[in-house]
Amino acid sequence: xxxxxxxxxxxxxxxGMIFLGFPIAFSLIAIAFLFGFGIFGAGFGHQMFxxxxxxxxxxVLIQIPLFVFMGAxxxxxxxxxxxxxxxxxxIGHYPGGLAQAVIVxxxxxxxxxxxxxxxxxxxxxxxxxxxxxAKYRKDLISGTICGGGSLGTIIPPSVTVxxxxxxxxxxxxxxxxxxxxxxxxxxALFMIYIxxxxxxxxxxxxAVPAEELNVPMKEKLWLLSTALFPCVALIFAVLGTIFMGxxxxxxxxxxxxxxALLLVIAYGDFTWQVLxxxxxxxxxxxxxxxxxxxxxxMFTSIFMVNGGHTMIKDAIQLFSLGPTATVxxxxxxxxxxxxxxxxxxxxxxxxxxxxxxLPALGIDPLWFxxxxxxxxxxxxxxxxxxxxxxxLRSIAPKEITYIDMYRGVIPFVAMILLTALFVYFIPATxxxxxxxxxxL
Numbered sequence: 538x539x540x541x542x543x544x545x546x547x548x549x550x551x552x553g554m555i556f557l558g559f560p561i562a563f564s565l566i567a568i569a570f571l572f573g574f575g576i577f578g579a580g581f582g583h584q585m586f587x588x589x590x591x592x593x594x595x596x597v598l599i600q601i602p603l604f605v606f607m608g609a610x611x612x613x614x615x616x617x618x619x620x621x622x623x624x625x626x627x628i629g630h631y632p633g634g635l636a637q638a639v640i641v642x643x644x645x646x647x648x649x650x651x652x653x654x655x656x657x658x659x660x661x662x663x664x665x666x667x668x669x670x671a672k673y674r675k676d677l678i679s680g681t682i683c684g685g686g687s688l689g690t691i692i693p694p695s696v697t698v699x700x701x702x703x704x705x706x707x708x709x710x711x712x713x714x715x716x717x718x719x720x721x722x723x724x725a726l727f728m729i730y731i732x733x734x735x736x737x738x739x740x741x742x743x744a745v746p747a748e749e750l751n752v753p754m755k756e757k758l759w760l761l762s763t764a765l766f767p768c769v770a771l772i773f774a775v776l777g778t779i780f781m782g783x784x785x786x787x788x789x790x791x792x793x794x795x796x797a798l799l800l801v802i803a804y805g806d807f808t809w810q811v812l813x814x815x816x817x818x819x820x821x822x823x824x825x826x827x828x829x830x831x832x833x834x835m836f837t838s839i840f841m842v843n844g845g846h847t848m849i850k851d852a853i854q855l856f857s858l859g860p861t862a863t864v865x866x867x868x869x870x871x872x873x874x875x876x877x878x879x880x881x882x883x884x885x886x887x888x889x890x891x892x893x894x895l896p897a898l899g900i901d902p903l904w905f906x907x908x909x910x911x912x913x914x915x916x917x918x919x920x921x922x923x924x925x926x927x928x929l930r931s932i933a934p935k936e937i938t939y940i941d942m943y944r945g946v947i948p949f950v951a952m953i954l955l956t957a958l959f960v961y962f963i964p965a966t967x968x969x970x971x972x973x974x975x976x977l
Contacts, residue, residue, distance in 0.1 A: 544845035547572055547836070551886075552877075561882045562825075565832030573839040585835055592831045596787060597709060600699045602823040603790035608652035609815040610797040614806045617659045619764035620645065625667075626752045626760065629745030633735030635671055636681040636742050637728055639664045643685030644724045645765070647692040648772045649797070653917060657686025657928045665933060674741045675937045677734070680945030683918055683925035684727055684952070690880065690914040691956075692720035694775050694793065697880055697910060699786075700830065704888045705906055709786040710779055711971040715907045717776075718966045722959055723911070726952040734948075767803075771796045780974050826881060833885025845890065860898045864905065867891050868912050868957070875916030879924065883913060904960070907967035911957045918946040918953075 547568055554564040574581045592598070611617070624638035631637055639660060646656045661682045668678045690697045693713040702712040735742035752760075775793040778784035784792060801807045837845075858866065867887070874883045888909070895902050917925040926942045933942075960966050 543572060543575070544840045544843035544848050547840055547843065547845075548886075551836070555878070561878065562828040562832040565829070565836040565882075565885070569832070569835035569839045572843055573835075576839075576842055584838075588834045588838060589831060592827065592834055595703065597699070597703050598827065598830070599787050600694075600709075600790040601696055601826055602819050603787075603794045604694055604696050604699065605652060605822045606815055606819040607649075607790070607793045607797040608655035609818040610794070610801055610811070611646070611649060611655060611659070613811040613815065614797075614801045615804050616764060616767060616800060617642070617646065618663055619760065620768065621660070621663045621667075623757075623760040623764040625745060626757050631732065632739060632744060633677070633731040633742030634744050635664065635668050635673065636677060636731045636735070639668075639681050640685045640688075640724060640727045640731065643688050644692060644720075645768050645772075647689040647720075648694070648776070649768045652696060653686050653689035653925065654928055656689045657682060657925060658932055660685065661929060661932050665937075669934070669936075671743055671745065672740075673743070675941040676945035677731070677741050678945070679926075679929060679933070679937060679942040680947075680949050681727075681731065682929055683923075683942065683946050684949030686925050686928065687914050687917040687949070687953070688720065688724060688727075690917060691716050691723055691910055693717060694786075694790065696826070697884075697913065700826075700881060701884055701888065701906060701910055703830075704833070704884055705892050705902065707902060707906060708975070710975055711903055712906060712910075713776070713779060713786060714971040714974050715903055715967045716910060717970055719907055719911055719956055719960050722966065723914075723953060723956040726955055727949060730948055730952055767800055771800065829881050830885060833882070837885065837889040841889070841893070845893075860900050863894070863898055864900060864908070864961075867905075868908060871909055871912045872915060872919075875913065875922075876919045877922055878916070879922060880913050880916050883916060884909075901964065901968065903971065904964045904967045908957055908960050911953065911960055914953050915950050918950050 550571070551564055551568050554567065555561060559567070569585070570581070573584065577584050620642050621638065624641050625635065628634055628637050628641070642660055642664075643656055646660060647653075664682065665678060668681075669675075689695060693716050695716070698712050698716055699709070701707075702709045705712075731742065771793065774796045775789050778789045778792060779786055798807075798812075801811065871883060871887060874887070878886075891905070891909070892902060895905060917923065920926065920943060923946070926939070926946065929937075929942060930939070
């Protein structure tokens with residue numbers, strides 16, 4: 538007989554508070570207090586203070602403000618404008634050339650900044666007017682900007698990766714390395730979709746007129762060298778130092794923050810106001826993320842104490858779920874929650890439950906983690922809680938409607954799920970690079 542412990546009531550209570558409009562962080566903390574007090578009584582405060590100390594003393598989480606600062610500084614630089622012009626003259630003659638340039642730029646920018654919002658807003662402000670002028674279909678414009686921005690979830694360095702590795706207690710370097718190949722596959726699938734669509738329907742994404750691409754090779758090379766090479770250098774400073782064993786992930790995040798600041802100075806974009814705005818944005822985003830992490834830590838610890846771990850194991854045994862079915866069910870849960878919750882809430886609610894049962898089923902936690910991160914990318918695109926669409930709405934002209942946005946993201950969600958299928962059926966896409974870099 539499958540009895541539902543107190544932990545089984547925590548999720549309905551949590552979703553009830555969220556749907557009533559309470560902030561996710563305070564909902565997590567409130568439910569933890571409500572169900573924890575019945576177990577620990579007056580000593581509950583001491584138990585939760587320990588969780589506060591654990592989060593505050595977790596040095597791995599230092600990467601979050603450092604990566605956020607890197608992205609915030611990048612928003613203020615002119616390097617994005619140079620990069621867009623370089624991509625336009627080099628690949629603009631292909632079908633859907635401007636959209637292809639946006640995807641390439643988003644991939645490079647994601648690897649240089651580690652944040653979705655910064656990437657989408659900066660790229661969108663430059664690309665949307667150019668794509669509208671070129672008479673691109675509005676749904677393709679919307680899908681390209683939102684899909685390209687979502688690459689910041691899976692392409693390292695990524696705040697999402699940092700949080701997942703921390704919550705799942707996995708080596709940070711392994712998770713960062715494990716996302717590289719899926720991130721490249723995802724980028725390639727986006728570009729293939731755009732190319733095929735615009736090849737079959739040229740009116741959806743016309744190529745850039747030849748006269749606009751009639752740029753001397755010397756100038757094209759100069760554009761490429763002054764835009765692409767600095768980004769590549771910053772990517773190497775962040776990821777290369779990790780993969781070569783020169784720096785820890787936290788140290789590489791500090792290198793990236795310093796490198797972004799030096800690039801802004803080198804391009805002549807630095808002002809004290811830029812620095813102030815970057816610090817302000819970093820503090821606000823980091824405080825929000827850390828509060829949610831604290832709430833998630835408190836919630837999951839009380840969930841486990843209330844019998845959550847036993848409840849999950851009993852449910853798997855009751856329904857006779859093997860490893861394959863368990864993975865599919867867990868990924869489906871992540872995908873469905875992506876319609877309603879933001880990514881950090883999904884991770885903090887689900888990952889402790891998942892990791893509690895993976896070892897007994899013989900499931901590789903790294904491979905499973907990359908699958909979760911890949912599917913989690915859809916949460917940026919699936920309404921009603923679709924941050925990428927909200928970012929786009931804040932910068933797009935009124936002629937691009939929500940219908941255009943919702944219609945535009947559907948093919949990109951499909952490409953993300955196709956990437957997850959690649960990782961599922963070819964586990965080496967997630968495990969080969971970490972083994973090469975850190976096991977040999």
